[in-house]
Amino acid sequence: MIRSLLQQSQKLKLAISNFDFLSPLLFRLILAPTMIIAGFNKLNLGNTDVSLFSRLLADESVVSWFGNTEWGLGLPFPDLLAFLAGWTEFLGGWLLLLGLLTRLVSIPLIFTMLVAITSVHWHNGWFAIAPSSGDSSPARVLSWFNIESAQQSLENSIEVSQRLSKINEIIETHGFPGYLLEKGSVAILNNGIEFAAIYLAMLLSLLFTGAGRFVSLDYWIFKRFN
Structure with missing residues (x-):
């Protein structure tokens, strides 16, 4: 039985090998716009009221946020780090979109x-986004293994649900529910590592596998010179 399963697995691997470019392509298409706009917003590229040189530098509000120890990140050399982060994301996003130098550009983006x-x-x-239901929260799976932080997350979901109910009551009573809820329900931003961790996993995959065949400049350049 085990041998049969292994044989079937090998057959499946051969059957789908022609489509192995899809995963890195999808990762690139997800990451590229996210990185481009993140870098664009850190830089002065859209500000036509300043000089060309100033537009190449990081936005002053971003620099302040990088360096401030009270309400910001409190990082050293905020001007330099904001500049590097902005251009790494902006240029790196375009390179990911094109599939050019994908492995190389993945390294600073991972950092x-x-x-x-x-x-x-x-x-x-x-x-x-803070989950408002413990029943559908991934933390429930971890709670089966008696992980304390998972149980705390489930308790937090109860509190989030209570607050969302109160918010919706206020909107129904005093607000404009038809207008405010037209585009979607209210959510509570938790601002945890979830999205950044997912992007990190995608970038690690691109670092190890490359941009993929057929739909990347890397593939055609290496094919030409190999």
Whole structure:
């Protein structure tokens, strides 16, 4: 039986090998716009009221956020780090979209995600959006193994649900529910590491596998010169 399963697995691997470019392509298409706009917003590229040189530098508000120890990240050399982060994300995003130098550009983007995880999101826990139901929260699976933080997350979901109910009551009574809820229900931002960790996993995959065949410049360049 085990031998049969292994044979079937090998046959499946051969059958789908022609489509192995889809995963890195999807990762690139997800990551590229996210990185491009993140870098764009850190830089002055859209500000036509400043000089060309100033537009190449990081936005002053971003620099202040990088360096401030009270309400910001409290990082050293905020001007330099904001500049590097902005251009790494902006240019790196375009290179990912094209599938050009994918492995090389993944390295500084991975470092950027690690900094974001440890300095911006870590103290907020895992979830980017606070789950309002313990029944559908992934923390429930971890709670089966008596992990204390998972149980705390489930308790937090109860409190989140109570607050959302109160918010919806206020909107129904005093607000404009038809307008306010037209585009979607209310959610509570937790700002945890979830999205940054997912982006990190995607970048690690691209680092190890490359941009994929057929739909990347890396593939055609290496094919030409190999």
